[in-house]
Amino acid sequence: MPLLGTAALLLSFDVAPEVVAEHDRWHTQEHLPERLAIPGFLRGTRWVAVAGGPRYLVLYEVADLAVLAGPDYLARLNAPSPWTQALMPHYRGMRRGLCRVRASVGPGLGGEALLLLPDRGAVLSEPVRYRGAYLLEAAGRAPAAGAAASPA
Structure with missing residues (x-):
């Protein structure tokens, strides 16, 4: 199943x-x-590194890039919950990327992902392999065929 929407937050x-x-x-x-629950957020997945790191890879599929600069998202981002505030000091090495989806094809959701991170300019670090750990689709959307939300 292709990615939903025309943009993503990685x-x-x-x-x-x-x-x-x-x-x-x-x-x-x-x-x-x-x-x-934010309008325009279509699906979120959390992936856990098989080995190495960073440990987590999170992908939010969104309708378009405007969602990520819109008032609904910014209001949530700028008013974190108490639980969020308690966890943020424990984050290490956070990287956020706003992406346009140029192409997305395939019959299903993959169970693994590969992340290539830039390291010292144009040189790429070793790829990190991830396994899908959790999938959630926006309310009102039927889960993808064969996809199960399973808490990590």
């Missing part, structure tokens, strides 16, 4: 080891549902 990061379980609960129970 994040990669680590969290302090002592808060991994709490982070995953927060991300599953509060953060993903909160983001997908």
Whole structure:
């Protein structure tokens, strides 16, 4: 199944080891549902590194880039919940990328992803392999055939 929408927000990061379980609960129970309640957010997925890092890769598929500069998203971004505020100091090496989707093809959702990060200019670091850990689609959208939301 191709990506939904014409844009995406891609994040990669680590969290302090002592808060991994709490982070995953927060991300599953509060953060993903909160983001997908914003108009234009269509689907969110969290991926966990098979080895190496950063540990997490998160992909939000959005209707278009305007969603990521719109008042609904900015209001949420600028007014984090108490749980969000408690976890943010434990984030390490956060990278955020706003992306246009130029092409997306295929019959289903992949179970693995590969991330290439720039390292010292034009040289790419070693690729990091990720496995899908959690999938959530915006309310009103039927889950993709064969896709199951499973908390990490």
